Amino acid sequence: MATLSLRRARTMIRKAFEHARGAEMKPMAAVVLDAGGNMIAFEREDGASPGRFDIARAKAYGAVMLGMPGSAQMARAEAQAYFIACANGALGGGLVPVPGGVLVKDSKGVVLGAVGVSGDASDNDAAAAKAGIDATGLTAEV
Template identity: 40%
Template sequence: MYLSLDVESAARLAGAALRHARQLGLRPMACAVLDAAGHPLAVLRDEHASFLRPQIATGKARGCLGMGFGGRELARRAQAMPAFFDAINSLSGGEVIPVAGGVLLRDAEGGLLGAIGVSGDTSDNDERCALLAIAELGLHGDCGDAQA
């Protein structure tokens, strides 16, 4: 359906993630949508979310793109190889946040479109809102677990 991720789609994704958070009664969130090269296309913050949430959401998405895995796989690897992830964060200026809530965006054929990061509630709930938004737009999310 999508050959690339454009700014309108990114804004719709980010808005949908925040809307799902509100509908589910979750804490205020921020969402960052990055293209496949890691450049931000849309960053939205619920007006009640703390000021660091956009940076955290961006770090979740950047980590996924930089390492090529969804947030859950990144979390597993960071736990198994903490020194390696310390080095990655040193190289990236601390921009990699390896936890759930970062999801790679893929087209129907599995091609990489970019990544979405959501932050504000628990990592599981952040990821849930990302996946709901992704499904709403007809894309596919890769959170690092086979069943997602």
């Protein structure tokens, strides 16, 4: 089974931050988790609030644990709030079901993990995460 390396995780974060700076976004925090929800890497830009770690991690964690990116979680929460509430309870309250939690897949569609980004508007967070993933040659499911 393929896995995400620390080197690739660091590249994802660096490229996500480069994207954010180029788009003049607010300071970011980014987390890369493996397919089991374990943290591989985390960084917080200067000026990003300390709580951004928890939010970025929760975005990535929800994507991995539910097998759906934050955008799909948000749609599910709007359609079936009870499901997301129950899933959040089952997963220890560790979900933030909004864009910015992006699944990382290999060329065969196998989930390798997720990137969670927090700092700007959720759609901007997701775009930064996607840019980071794209830079490694893997596939982002936003």
